[in-house]
Amino acid sequence: MRGAPISITALSYWQSGRRRPERPDSLLALSHLEDVLDMPEGALSQLLGPPRPRGRGRIRQPEPQVQGIGRDNVRLAQLLAGVDTSSDTGLNRVSQQDRVEIGAEGGTRRVRSRQTLRADRGGVDRWVLVYDTDAPGNPLPTIGMLRSCRLGRLIADPTSGILVAELLFPRPLRQGETLVLEYELLQGEAPYPALETSHFRRFRLPVREYALEVRFDSRSLPARCEQFCTPDLATGAAVKVDDWGYAHAKARDFGPGIFGIRWEWSYN
Numbered sequence: 001m002r003g004a005p006i007s008i009t010a011l012s013y014w015q016s017g018r019r020r021p022e023r024p025d026s027l028l029a030l031s032h033l034e035d036v037l038d039m040p041e042g043a044l045s046q047l048l049g050p051p052r053p054r055g056r057g058r059i060r061q062p063e064p065q066v067q068g069i070g071r072d073n074v075r076l077a078q079l080l081a082g083v084d085t086s087s088d089t090g091l092n093r094v095s096q097q098d099r100v101e102i103g104a105e106g107g108t109r110r111v112r113s114r115q116t117l118r119a120d121r122g123g124v125d126r127w128v129l130v131y132d133t134d135a136p137g138n139p140l141p142t143i144g145m146l147r148s149c150r151l152g153r154l155i156a157d158p159t160s161g162i163l164v165a166e167l168l169f170p171r172p173l174r175q176g177e178t179l180v181l182e183y184e185l186l187q188g189e190a191p192y193p194a195l196e197t198s199h200f201r202r203f204r205l206p207v208r209e210y211a212l213e214v215r216f217d218s219r220s221l222p223a224r225c226e227q228f229c230t231p232d233l234a235t236g237a238a239v240k241v242d243d244w245g246y247a248h249a250k251a252r253d254f255g256p257g258i259f260g261i262r263w264e265w266s267y268n
Contacts, residue, residue, distance in 0.1 A: 110185065
């Protein structure tokens with residue numbers, strides 16, 4: 001490119017985050033690319049952030065720690081190794097809202113999520129979604145209704161009941177920039193997965209505010225509900241189910257840990 005050699009493979013690696021331009025000839029190619037795309041000077045290079053350390057003193061990017069209850073954590077770690085998790089520690093969880101819809105049969109129909117994220121460093125470009133049925137063999141959902149992101153790599157493992165997916169941002173974020181993204185997880189036609197008695201989210205890193213809402217079908221309301229969280233999963237505060245079949249719970253400055261709502265069916 002204008003005397004600065006660059007391959008299609010290199011461009012693909014830059015776009016996916018697997019590599020970054022750092023050598024002088026690569027940075028020269030990047031400036032030419034800005035010109036070709038009619039972008040302001042430095043528009044691409046300012047997204048790179050500081051150079052990555054090299055040599056024997058190089059600090060390795062920490063692998064995501066996987067924790068859970070009743071879960072094959074080794075298998076989950078193997079699945080996460082198939083996607084790019086380098087942006088994970090660079091995203092501040094400002095807020096998270098989950099709405100769960102439970103069908104008349106007691107199975108999950110839909111999970112809608114809305115997240116507000118802030119970049120703690122420049123260049124973060126994706127959110128890694130992990131959905132765990134906690135019931136190996138249950139059908140895995142499909143991903144839909146994407147806002148402010150598009151679907152990247154997706155790994156579905158029905159045997160373990162885990163779904164891992166990359167939600168790619170429209171462009172890498174600058175340090176301090178915020179992004180609101182939305183997605184939903186949809187099950188197929190009824191009957192939905194086996195009878196559910198809880199819904200929870202595992203937080204590996206802290207979240208400033210988390211809100212969980214569970215909507216039950218009016219034809220099948222639970223006998224009682226309660227919220228629960230780590231460290232004491234055995235006890236929790238009672239949660240009221242309102243006249244429209246909704247139960248909700250909130251947490252502030254929570255994590256790492258597990259937070260959720262569980263319920264008992266009247267016919268159990």
